[in-house]
Amino acid sequence: MLYKRNPQLNKNGELIHLLSTEGLSRDILTQILDTAANFVSVNDREVKKVPLLRGKSVFNLFFENSTRTRTTFEIAAKRLSADVFNLDIARSSASKGESLLDTIANLSAMAADIFVVRHSESGAPYLIAQHVAPHVHVVNAGDGRHAHPTQGLLDMYTIRHYKKDFANLRVAVVGDVLHSRVARSDIHALTTLGAAEVRVVGPRTLVPTDLAQMGVRVFHKLEEGIKDCDVIIMLRLQNERMSGALLPSSQEYFKSFGLTQEKLQLAQPDAIVMHPGPINRGVEIDSEVVDGPQAVILSQVSFGIAVRMAVMSIVAGNEA
Amino acid sequence: MLYKRNPQLNKNGELIHLLSTEGLSRDILTQILDTAANFVSVNDREVKKVPLLRGKSVFNLFFENSTRTRTTFEIAAKRLSADVFNLDIARSSASKGESLLDTIANLSAMAADIFVVRHSESGAPYLIAQHVAPHVHVVNAGDGRHAHPTQGLLDMYTIRHYKKDFANLRVAVVGDVLHSRVARSDIHALTTLGAAEVRVVGPRTLVPTDLAQMGVRVFHKLEEGIKDCDVIIMLRLQNERMSGALLPSSQEYFKSFGLTQEKLQLAQPDAIVMHPGPINRGVEIDSEVVDGPQAVILSQVSFGIAVRMAVMSIVAGNEA
Amino acid sequence: MLYKRNPQLNKNGELIHLLSTEGLSRDILTQILDTAANFVSVNDREVKKVPLLRGKSVFNLFFENSTRTRTTFEIAAKRLSADVFNLDIARSSASKGESLLDTIANLSAMAADIFVVRHSESGAPYLIAQHVAPHVHVVNAGDGRHAHPTQGLLDMYTIRHYKKDFANLRVAVVGDVLHSRVARSDIHALTTLGAAEVRVVGPRTLVPTDLAQMGVRVFHKLEEGIKDCDVIIMLRLQNERMSGALLPSSQEYFKSFGLTQEKLQLAQPDAIVMHPGPINRGVEIDSEVVDGPQAVILSQVSFGIAVRMAVMSIVAGNEA
Numbered sequence: 001m002l003y004k005r006n007p008q009l010n011k012n013g014e015l016i017h018l019l020s021t022e023g024l025s026r027d028i029l030t031q032i033l034d035t036a037a038n039f040v041s042v043n044d045r046e047v048k049k050v051p052l053l054r055g056k057s058v059f060n061l062f063f064e065n066s067t068r069t070r071t072t073f074e075i076a077a078k079r080l081s082a083d084v085f086n087l088d089i090a091r092s093s094a095s096k097g098e099s100l101l102d103t104i105a106n107l108s109a110m111a112a113d114i115f116v117v118r119h120s121e122s123g124a125p126y127l128i129a130q131h132v133a134p135h136v137h138v139v140n141a142g143d144g145r146h147a148h149p150t151q152g153l154l155d156m157y158t159i160r161h162y163k164k165d166f167a168n169l170r171v172a173v174v175g176d177v178l179h180s181r182v183a184r185s186d187i188h189a190l191t192t193l194g195a196a197e198v199r200v201v202g203p204r205t206l207v208p209t210d211l212a213q214m215g216v217r218v219f220h221k222l223e224e225g226i227k228d229c230d231v232i233i234m235l236r237l238q239n240e241r242m243s244g245a246l247l248p249s250s251q252e253y254f255k256s257f258g259l260t261q262e263k264l265q266l267a268q269p270d271a272i273v274m275h276p277g278p279i280n281r282g283v284e285i286d287s288e289v290v291d292g293p294q295a296v297i298l299s300q301v302s303f304g305i306a307v308r309m310a311v312m313s314i315v316a317g318n319e320a
Numbered sequence: 321m322l323y324k325r326n327p328q329l330n331k332n333g334e335l336i337h338l339l340s341t342e343g344l345s346r347d348i349l350t351q352i353l354d355t356a357a358n359f360v361s362v363n364d365r366e367v368k369k370v371p372l373l374r375g376k377s378v379f380n381l382f383f384e385n386s387t388r389t390r391t392t393f394e395i396a397a398k399r400l401s402a403d404v405f406n407l408d409i410a411r412s413s414a415s416k417g418e419s420l421l422d423t424i425a426n427l428s429a430m431a432a433d434i435f436v437v438r439h440s441e442s443g444a445p446y447l448i449a450q451h452v453a454p455h456v457h458v459v460n461a462g463d464g465r466h467a468h469p470t471q472g473l474l475d476m477y478t479i480r481h482y483k484k485d486f487a488n489l490r491v492a493v494v495g496d497v498l499h500s501r502v503a504r505s506d507i508h509a510l511t512t513l514g515a516a517e518v519r520v521v522g523p524r525t526l527v528p529t530d531l532a533q534m535g536v537r538v539f540h541k542l543e544e545g546i547k548d549c550d551v552i553i554m555l556r557l558q559n560e561r562m563s564g565a566l567l568p569s570s571q572e573y574f575k576s577f578g579l580t581q582e583k584l585q586l587a588q589p590d591a592i593v594m595h596p597g598p599i600n601r602g603v604e605i606d607s608e609v610v611d612g613p614q615a616v617i618l619s620q621v622s623f624g625i626a627v628r629m630a631v632m633s634i635v636a637g638n639e640a
Numbered sequence: 641m642l643y644k645r646n647p648q649l650n651k652n653g654e655l656i657h658l659l660s661t662e663g664l665s666r667d668i669l670t671q672i673l674d675t676a677a678n679f680v681s682v683n684d685r686e687v688k689k690v691p692l693l694r695g696k697s698v699f700n701l702f703f704e705n706s707t708r709t710r711t712t713f714e715i716a717a718k719r720l721s722a723d724v725f726n727l728d729i730a731r732s733s734a735s736k737g738e739s740l741l742d743t744i745a746n747l748s749a750m751a752a753d754i755f756v757v758r759h760s761e762s763g764a765p766y767l768i769a770q771h772v773a774p775h776v777h778v779v780n781a782g783d784g785r786h787a788h789p790t791q792g793l794l795d796m797y798t799i800r801h802y803k804k805d806f807a808n809l810r811v812a813v814v815g816d817v818l819h820s821r822v823a824r825s826d827i828h829a830l831t832t833l834g835a836a837e838v839r840v841v842g843p844r845t846l847v848p849t850d851l852a853q854m855g856v857r858v859f860h861k862l863e864e865g866i867k868d869c870d871v872i873i874m875l876r877l878q879n880e881r882m883s884g885a886l887l888p889s890s891q892e893y894f895k896s897f898g899l900t901q902e903k904l905q906l907a908q909p910d911a912i913v914m915h916p917g918p919i920n921r922g923v924e925i926d927s928e929v930v931d932g933p934q935a936v937i938l939s940q941v942s943f944g945i946a947v948r949m950a951v952m953s954i955v956a957g958n959e960a
Contacts, residue, residue: 043751044751045695046695047694047695047696048695048696048697048751049694049695049723054367054369055365055366055367055368055369055399056367056368057368057395057398067727067728067729068746071725071727071750072750074725075697075723075725075750075751078697078723079695079723083369083395083398083399085391085394085395087387087391088387089387098597098598098599099601102597102598102599102601103598105618106388106597106598106618106621108618109618109619109621109622110391110392110395110621110622110624110625111363111364111368111395111622111625277738277742277746278738278742278743278746279738279742281739281742298745298746298748298749299749301746301749301750302749302750302751304750305750305751374687374689375685375686375687375688375689375719376687376688377688377715377718403689403715403718403719405711405714405715407707407711408707409707418917418918418919419921422917422918422919422921423918425938426708426917426918426938426941428938429938429939429941429942430711430712430715430941430942430944430945431683431684431688431715431942431945
């Protein structure tokens with residue numbers, strides 16, 4: 001998809017939609033992370049609420065089901081004091097033959113402020129952002145294989161929290177990179193934030209061939225790929241790949257690409273291990289690693305609420 | 321159904337339930353529209369909330385699924401600061417063999433204030449209204465083929481907004497009038513509010529024969545029916561009718577009763593085109609009309625929130 | 641299940657989780673009932689809200705579907721001003737192969753305050769309570785055949801409301817005691833609160849044999865079991881038992897164990913009749929009794945909201 005102007009920004013270069021980490025400047029990424037830092041403390045308070053979006057209406061439009069991601073956005077929105085509406089889109093007008101854009105136009109007319117969109121088709125949130133009324137902001141909660149920018153941003157927040165600076169970091173993204181919108185969002189953000197080296201590690205069938213152009217080093221052996229890394233981002237292996245044409249079996253996969261405590265020794269001694277969840281213990285990652293001291297997976301979840309609060313409060317504050 | 325006293329009104333003639341536009345006086349209809357006018361501005365504010373129903377409990381009881389209508393009521397209730405409870409009635413006690421009235425009695429005992437009821441059986445909201453505790457108000461969100469009074473009222477609001485006065489208006493309701501609760505609610509309201517002429521237009525199989533008694537003119541040709549009209553209300557053609565016993569096919573239907581820009585020329589030059597949604601583009605209405613300057617379909621959606629806020633705040637303010 | 645320390649209490653003996661009425665002292669049960677008494681009046685107010693849990697996050701984790709129970713907790717939490725998140729657990733990560741404890745750890749990391757847990761397996765809420773972060777409180781909303789403590793407590797509240805004192809009461813629990821978590825929770829609470837006599841009444845196939853050890857008298861004839869009782873708690877007969885191996889038919893059951901107005905004469909003249917709902921009219925109880933002056937079934941529902949408000953506000957106020 002090509003656009004003349006970045007559809008995520010208004011004329012002043014301010015963020016009005018969050019569709020992808022691709023094309024966002026280091027300044028904007030940093031603004032989001034800095035804003036999230038303020039919200040992390042809100043989530044530790046007795047009263048976990050700030051009135052920033054009071055009286056605003058946030059619509060969760062999940063064309064593809066994801067209870068967990070939907071819940072994180074619902075929590076983030078309610079802690080900003082917004083009213084949240086969860087639309088069971090699968091059972092609604094969409095199934096009565098109404099077009100996506102008619103559904104969106106209808107919901108816009110109800111005076112929506114933010115649409116949080118999850119869709120199985122890459123690009124759907126872009127299409128929506130191009131057609132919404134000026135008062136509506138779109139946040140991509142995952143579209144096809146394309147992007148999952150809030151996951152990418154919470155990964156960046158987590159890395160910055162533990163490693164302070166991106167400049168000298170060696171980061172490995174491990175697993176089914178081909179089908180992963182998380183991997184794409186991470187790679188774009190890491191590159192923009194100036195990570196020293198970004199690697200992807202996975203079997204040949206699950207790593208896209210065009211990654212070298214993105215300035216990424218490709219590895220097909222886990223041991224080589226994570227060697228000396230400071231950050232290891234493990235990707236979830238989708239159930240449907242586990243014994244399909246692309247992989248022999250989940251046991252075979254674990255043998256070659258599952259992260260064990262032993263293999264983890266190859267990385268830096270203070271390396272952190274991340275995972276977007278939900279975890280397949282014993283498939284892409286060993287339980288010992290998940291429950292070990294280097295895993296920061298639950299911190300990712302906590303920071304994820306703050307990052308989504310940051311994104312929603314920033315876009316809602318900028319005019320189209 | 322015959323009642324001695326109108327079950328929608330208390331002894332002082334004030335609205336305590338909204339069950340149908342039938343039997344409501346012009347004064348009451350006008351009170352609802354005037355109240356809605358105040359709420360239209362609330363929906364344009366930064367903080368889209370008023371505290372009128374703070375601490376009240378609104379229960380959405382959708383025995384028949386309708387995500388869109390349920391959402392409009394949820395938005396309206398939350399903008400009045402009520403707490404909203406969406407009951408997935410299809411999956412709940414109703415399916416455990418509990419009777420409708422036992423379910424209602426139970427929910428009443430939880431200190432409900434408003435029940436918003438959608439039911440596939442005509443009359444269900446009446447039955448509920450007759451049995452609820454005095455502190456509970458019932459709003460009909462569509463019952464069988466009988467009534468959909470908030471849709472009727474938002475249609476009236478839209479007409480008044482664009483045409484100011486009902487006195488000289490010629491209004492056509494077009495399509496599957498036989499199965500439409502919207503048509504019934506519109507016709508009753510239009511008659512009470514003094515529209516000069518109300519027409520229904522549709523194939524013989526989809527227009528009930530007793531309409532003439534309601535003071536309505538019946539047409540079986542679209543061209544004749546919409547001639548010189550000021551307002552055209554297109555009805556949705558239900559999927560299940562499209563190629564059933566009552567209609568040859570959706571293509572045939574469009575040829576005879578689909579509203580095109582060309583046919584629209586037969587109406588008044590400043591005629592408005594309405595539709596309750598969701599739209600079947602190319603079945604009952606051509607895309608060019610939907611997206612054209614005479615369509616006010618999205619305004620209906622916006623006004624619908626305000627009208628539902630008006631209805632809920634009025635009934636909650638009156639004692640049984 | 642054996643525990644060294646009661647997992648429901650902190651070191652000071654204060655309630656931090658509600659998992660069962662078993663093992664709770666008379667003082668703690670009385671504290672809950674006294675606190676609930678204050679909330680009963682809140683539910684009668686114009687503004688049915690108190691700010692006790694403002695900014696707290698309550699998660700409804702219903703691994704087993706129960707719209708009614710979930711709704712009562714949602715109402716209770718919102719009337720305490722908490723934010724409530726309903727997780728459609730059946731459709732979420734649990735179904736992606738994630739373990740219960742990983743799901744719980746994830747939700748804890750989102751800064752949850754209270755988990756309300758319904759699960760088909762006995763003991764699941766205990767497992768969860770043992771693994772949650774110290775800031776999280778667990779309330780059991782029914783686990784397998786084991787316990788349904790808030791139902792037990794609302795039954796105690798109802799009895800105390802109508803009978804003032806437990807000391808001289810003869811209470812009969814009638815029906816499918818074997819499969820009833822309600823019966824277990826009632827029996828433990830009644831014993832602790834000092835009821836003079838607790839009886840269970842049911843067919844031999846539906847009464848567990850170990851009840852005598854709990855200090856309970858067992859009857860297999862309804863007429864004998866309810867004779868001279870002050871309180872009769874009728875249990876719901878689950879549909880799946882009605883014509884299974886354990887019972888001949890629902891008609892036969894009604895003949896032997898269905899409570900009719902005539903049989904009710906055998907109890908004290910001022911006996912009250914209770915039922916946890918939903919009712920099977922004509923199976924375990926006759927309509928005449930349900931709608932008669934001795935039934936207090938709808939009061940149970942009303943008090944249930946207040947009791948759940950009490951439980952949530954108490955546990956949230958105590959530190960692990």
